[in-house]
Amino acid sequence: MLNKLLVIKILILTFFFCFTAGPHVVVENYGNWKTLSFASKSAYVTGLWDGYIVFFGKELGEKYNDNCSNDHITRVSDLVEIVDSLYQQEINRNLSPGTLLREKGLQYLCGN
16 A cells, blocks of 8 residues: 555656657747747647637727727737738847837838
8 A cells, every 4th residue: 555655646747747848939030030930839829819809808808809800810920920021120130029019019010
């Protein structure tokens, strides 16, 4: 019985250590961004955009509707292109893609 408890405790500890060691990507600036493939950039930007919709849903929707026409469709490739274009400016290179997308993305996207 004591051996079973010890084995269970070791398995639980192993599970928690392995669970927290999973892969994740943190992109803090242009240096990290330029190393990503287009597929990785797309996945990263999709996660950012979905997170912004969840956290700033009503506010973001109103800002988007005010700045953009109703005919405009935003695609993931558009968002990646926006971040890439903003990173071409030297002043933006120390900012994260999340900050660029949140602070400057809608203005760039909608031409405002």
